[in-house]
């Protein structure tokens with residue numbers, strides 16, 4: 001399985017045919033009276049039919065059976081995933097979670113059962129909002145496939161490589177890579193070791209590359225480094241379970257064949273992956289600390305110009321060269337919510353404060369910034385060119401929405417650190433009025 005094939009590009013019009021069935025893709029039309037090999041044609045729409053061309057997304061799938069061949073959905077008792085934003089009182093404190101547990105003891109948990117919602121806002125029915133989840137699993141999904149009716153998933157593995165089988169083909173996604181599986185796309189997660197990571201879900205809009213403005217035509221995440229899977233089908237009859245997230249609840253139904261039976265497809269609505277080490281870092285080479293938006297990998301825009309429902313931002317290894325500058329992140333109060341996680345290493349503003357697999361949330365107007373130790377060290381350090389954050393990768397989900405915690409995020413997970421505020425208490429008064 002090592003030699004997976006990928007198609008490179010972001011938002012491109014791709015075509016792909018499983019090499020075992022040449023000619024499966026119709027030529028010159030989408031819906032032939034009879035498709036090659038007796039396949040069925042099915043369109044998956046990721047935008048309104050009438051969306052402007054620049055935002056119009058759809059893919060044509062040529063498959064052994066159309067997706068409609070399944071038995072009725074029944075609601076499941078899985079409430080780990082939810083969009084109940086009124087379970088907890090609002091909390092304006094700085095929040096820090098110790099690393100979320102991998103499944104404990106002999107219990108077997110797959111990707112879907114191991115998904116827990118931590119916080120979010122908005123309404124999947126009105127198609128505006130986000131949810132932040134963590135996943136933690138120790139078995140593959142077996143004969144189960146999952147899809148999300150509510151929005152798109154941006155998956156950030158922190159430990160353990162994921163083999164994500166989709167209707168479009170397969171993606172291998174290791175820590176320090178991300179995958180985006182968009183609304184409606186069926187997928188299955190296979191793992192070979194206990195695995196954990198974070199998920200940013202956006203309702204009703206898709207991720208885009210940020211505009212580059214004066215940066216020019218190249219830089220940050222370059223489109224050709226985004227990889228979509230090449231068509232790969234399985235022709236397997238037998239009991240399969242389809243799990244759907246619909247309006248924030250989990251449903252399940254059965255069918256008697258694998259949903260991964262797409263032999264060929266074409267279109268611009270696809271799952272994709274991206275290797276974060278390919279990010280071209282742009283930063284100040286003179287003085288001062290740039291806003292972290294300079295590290296935006298993908299953005300999901302709201303209707304307000306330049307204001308993101310959610311930005312996915314990383315803090316990659318880089319050189320720091322600014323002169324006469326306090327180089328770490330500045331003290332900050334923000335009109336946006338900042339959820340952060342750590343994939344590996346340590347975060348530059350909080351050595352030891354944020355551990356891989358843990359998280360922080362600095363909510364709207366909640367003060368935050370470097371801890372006392374970081375401030376003192378960075379105020380005194382000789383300002384030579386220096387590597388920042390080697391072998392590390394922190395990230396941020398930044399949102400214009402005010403986020404509510406779920407009961408699991410606030411209590412059940414039992415990972416909130418009540419002492420987090422202490423990391424700022426030793427910041428000294430150093431005012432010198434002489």
Ligand SMILES: O=C(O)Cc1cc(O)ccc1O
Pocket residue numbers: 290291292328329330332338349362368369396
């Ligand atoms: O809060 C944080 O650590 C994220 C952050 C990083 C940075 O470099 C500047 C501002 C900011 O909010």
Ligand SMILES: [Fe+2]
Pocket residue numbers: 332334338362368
């Ligand atoms: Fe911040």
